[in-house]
Amino acid sequence: MLTAFVKSWPRLWATDRASKHRRYSCPHLAKPLSFAAALTGDLQKSMSLADVMRTPIVAGNWKMNGSIASVDALIQGLVSSEDLECELLVCPPTVFLSQVRDRLIAKKRGSVIVLGAQDVSQHEAGAHTGEVSADMLSECGCRYTLIGHSERRQFHAESDINVAAKVERSLTAGIRPIVCVGETLEERQNGYTLSVVERQLDAVGEMISAEDWGRFDVAYEPVWAIGNGESASPEQAQEVHEALRSALQKNGDQNGTTRILYGGSVNQDNADALFEMADIDGALVGGASLVAESFLSIAASAAVRSTRSRAG
Numbered sequence: 001m002l003t004a005f006v007k008s009w010p011r012l013w014a015t016d017r018a019s020k021h022r023r024y025s026c027p028h029l030a031k032p033l034s035f036a037a038a039l040t041g042d043l044q045k046s047m048s049l050a051d052v053m054r055t056p057i058v059a060g061n062w063k064m065n066g067s068i069a070s071v072d073a074l075i076q077g078l079v080s081s082e083d084l085e086c087e088l089l090v091c092p093p094t095v096f097l098s099q100v101r102d103r104l105i106a107k108k109r110g111s112v113i114v115l116g117a118q119d120v121s122q123h124e125a126g127a128h129t130g131e132v133s134a135d136m137l138s139e140c141g142c143r144y145t146l147i148g149h150s151e152r153r154q155f156h157a158e159s160d161i162n163v164a165a166k167v168e169r170s171l172t173a174g175i176r177p178i179v180c181v182g183e184t185l186e187e188r189q190n191g192y193t194l195s196v197v198e199r200q201l202d203a204v205g206e207m208i209s210a211e212d213w214g215r216f217d218v219a220y221e222p223v224w225a226i227g228n229g230e231s232a233s234p235e236q237a238q239e240v241h242e243a244l245r246s247a248l249q250k251n252g253d254q255n256g257t258t259r260i261l262y263g264g265s266v267n268q269d270n271a272d273a274l275f276e277m278a279d280i281d282g283a284l285v286g287g288a289s290l291v292a293e294s295f296l297s298i299a300a301s302a303a304v305r306s307t308r309s310r311a312g
């Protein structure tokens with residue numbers, strides 16, 4: 001049965017842009033193919049390990065927005081989503097984490113829409129007023145945390161060293177970090193884009209151990225593209241993602257399994273073109289993640305990418 005399924009995978013999952021909202025149903029399996037199964041038979045020949053492991057991810061960074069009532073309304077919109085071949089992550093403000101977790105569990109969607117934090121303390125516990133530890137986030141149900149968002153670096157004086165310490169702390173607590181990197185407009189205009197993002201990544205590499213490569217994801221968020229509706233072009237983003245991919249591989253992510261998300265004015269109109277790019281594995285979405293319909297539309301675009309790479 002498995003062999004028959006694997007052989008017919010491209011046809012079963014084939015879709016196109018016009019039908020991206022269609023439910024991705026498969027008559028053979030109730031759940032998405034497991035990793036082990038995906039590596040079986042003919043499919044193995046046409047897919048690399050990285051293709052299998054780099055499931056697209058669409059993450060919503062709600063930043064400092066929302067209220068108890070608006071969070072409930074947003075979750076209500078999100079839980080009505082179809083199952084898509086992409087990972088959906090929401091990162092609410094810390095005070096709403098438990099509320100979101102409880103709503104997702106109540107709606108039986110906790111395994112489909114996963115929970116993440118926007119930041120984490122670099123300290124383990126103790127006298128750090130206002131900080132939230134990785135263990136606390138884990139207990140609240142967080143599977144991910146953003147680390148080193150440019151707003152933290154710019155407005156809260158977070159250094160590369162702080163970011164690296166937070167990554168190390170999160171990994172210890174079993175939370176998967178999404179490490180944010182990105183250049184300012186001035187740095188881009190002076191030709192420093194690649195050296196800036198590589199420096200930010202190197203700082204993390206210096207603090208983690210060899211086996212931690214592949215245990216975190218990276219988000220490229222050019223500072224100049226955040227919150228203004230002016231996304232980087234797909235080609236601009238791809239250039240940086242490609243450089244990050246080779247830096248990751250050179251450092252220790254031998255199998256190329258680290259996902260690289262793009263963030264900065266992603267919306268339902270530009271998501272398709274961004275996901276066309278070979279090294280854009282997901283999106284980190286700010287403003288558009290606050291509206292269920294636009295967030296889900298971006299996720300549907302990511303699912304098309306997933307389907308395309310499976311179809312080889």
Ligand code: 13P
Binds near residue numbers: 227228229264287
């Ligand atoms: P916008 O999507 O609002 O530009 O925000 C991007 C961002 O900072 C996500 O972390």
